[in-house]
Amino acid sequence: MKNNSLYLFAIITLLITGNAMANITLPAFFADNMVLQRNTTVKIWGWANPKEEITLTASWIKDTYTTTGNNEAYWEIEIPTTKAGGPYTINIKGYNQVTLNNVMLGEVWLCSGQSNMEWTASAGLDNAEAEIAAANYPNIRLFTVGKMSSEYPQLDVKGNWQVCTPETMQYFSAVGYFFAKTLSEDLKNVPIGVINSSWGATAAEVWIPANYIANDHILAEAATKIPQESEWCPTKPGRTYNAMIAPLAGFKIAGVLWYQGETNANSAVYNKTLGGLIESWRTAWADDFSFYYVQIAPFKYEGGEYQGVIVRDAQRRLLNESTNTGMVVISDVSTNEDIHPRNKKPVGERLANLALSKNYKKDKGIVSSPLFESATANGKKITVHFKNNEGLHTKNKKVTLFEVAGEDGVFHPAKAKLKGDTIIVSSKEVKTPKKIRFAWHNVAQADLFNKAGLPASSFMAQIK
Structure with missing residues (x-):
């Protein structure tokens, strides 16, 4: 009797685990409420059983797309997207079925950096109460990547797409929100998806693949000069790249917004470091996407008079060294008493004006500083x-x-x-x-x- 019970338990366990292994699963960013880049070809991928047949349909196109899971249980399908619009559905069927609802086609941007990019309205913002109350934008979708680090590249992130409301906006990157809001208004309600993958106090090096740094003597030497210990964040090269950027590579984006540099203060070669980050990310995506960044604000750093301006000048020089880039200067809207300036609105708006002018060919007049x-x-x-x-x-x-x-x-x-x-x-x-x-x-x-x-x-x- 005991042996029969064990046999029955084994069969049930096999059936349960077999079904679990067979189920189609997707990365967290392929989900309800997401935005896919419009007017292009996008890649959707996930996992299923080897040889499992996968079919995909999307409500904006008539065709059905099929593939099979490979020997590593991975599959991917490329599909065309059309003009801005939605909401749409995507249906993916194998041994099980997954339906993604409220999907929009529009413009997708990735935000990254340290605390000034991570900074939310709930943490403190000029005119915060009024800005939060007005943040009802159903066509803006927000995705915050959960903080993770890893020695090795990962396959997925933690997070979910949220429709922009006062409740969701207040916990999202303020710079990312004001960027999206300006784009949405100028592009006449084209859906805007913003992915925020940032971590306060991080150096640029933790956002760059470790092997890329190791193979460049300038970057490798610069990496030895950043703080090697921190209570707040990873410090080893590549750790946040592996966990918070690498899983996103291939998710089609219009460009990247970057706000970082305070932790790299005093680096006269920050232009080479950030240039390496840009090149490594574009290589991972196989895409020469736009990369717009914020020149760090004036601040009363301890131990010297020039650490911050050395980085600001390196950021300026990078414009002549890396193509399809742009920089916004914010020395007029910041306070040098707080490393986290609370006036984030003009920061997001200036980044948006760069994108509107360069990416969307809108006449915004002069969009760059002298x-x-x-x-x-x-x-x-x-x-x-x-x-x-x-x-x-x-x-x-x-x-x-x-x-x-x-x-x-x-x-x-x-x-x-x-x-x-x-x-x-x-x-x-x-x-x-x-x-x-x-x-x-x-x-x-x-x-x-x-x-x-x-x-x-x-x-x-x-x-x-």
């Missing part, structure tokens, strides 16, 4: 040229943040005068100017703007 282009000397006088310089002006009576150095490399305060859309700079202490810098201090807040009201980026450069 950026150093060249400096030429004629005797003591230096003429400084900027990109995005239309309507160059100061909100004070004069520009006060220029400094000039001669052959000895010692910088002296300089006088600066506006001449059309250029700046004429000179210093009585420097007879033969060789170098020039602007807003070169951790807490420097720009006093030079273009006609769009965007502040000029800090810089240091050689004089021709």
Whole structure:
């Protein structure tokens, strides 16, 4: 009798586990309420039994798509998407059946970085109560990736798609929300999906594949200089990439928004580090998607005067080194007393204006800050040229943040005068100017703007 009972238990267990193994399963981001990138081909994937036949139908297309699970229980199907719209359904059938409801076709963006990207309205935001109350946008969908780290690349993340409401918006990335809101309004309610995968206090290196860093001596040396221990986050290269980015690779996106750099303060090669991150992510997606980032804000760092501006200048230089990128400068909307500026709305809006102009060809006027282009000397006088310089002006009576150095490399305060859309700079202490810098201090807040009201980026450069 005992043997019969054991035999029956074994059969039941086999049936249960057999069915469980056979069931189609999907990554967390293929779910109800999701947004798929419109007007393209998207890949949908999951797991099932080897040789299990999988059929997929979507309510916006007539065709049925089929494949089978491979010997590693993996399958994938590519399907076309059409113009913006929804809600739609996706039905995936094998030994079991999965139906995804309330699916939208629109624009999908991935947000990442450290605490200023992670920062939510519930954590503290300018005008938070009114912003939360107004956050009823059924066509905006939000997905927050749960914090995880791993030594090895993972297959899935934790999280779920949520319709944007006051209840969901207040716990989502504020920068990501204001970006999505601006896009939604300008694109006339095209559905916007935003995936937030960020973690406060992280260095850029933990978001880059470890082998990529190991194979680049500049990145590898820079990685040794970041904090090696933290109570708040992983510190080893690749750990959040493996768990929070690698599983997303292949989910079709329009681009990435990045807000990070405070933990990498004082890195003069941050442009190489962030450039490596961009290249490694684009390689993982096999896609040269847009990558827009926020120049870190002025802040009173301990132990020096220049750690923050060194990173800001590296971020500026990256624009000339990596294609399909853009940067927003926020030195005019931040406070140098708080490493977490609470005025996130203009940050998201400026990122959105970059995307609207570059990705969606909307006429938003000037969407980038004045950026150093060249400096030429004629005797003591230096003429400084900027990109995005239309309507160059100061909100004070004069520009006060220029400094000039001669052959000895010692910088002296300089006088600066506006001449059309250029700046004429000179210093009585420097007879033969060789170098020039602007807003070169951790807490420097720009006093030079273009006609769009965007502040000029800090810089240091050689004089021709």
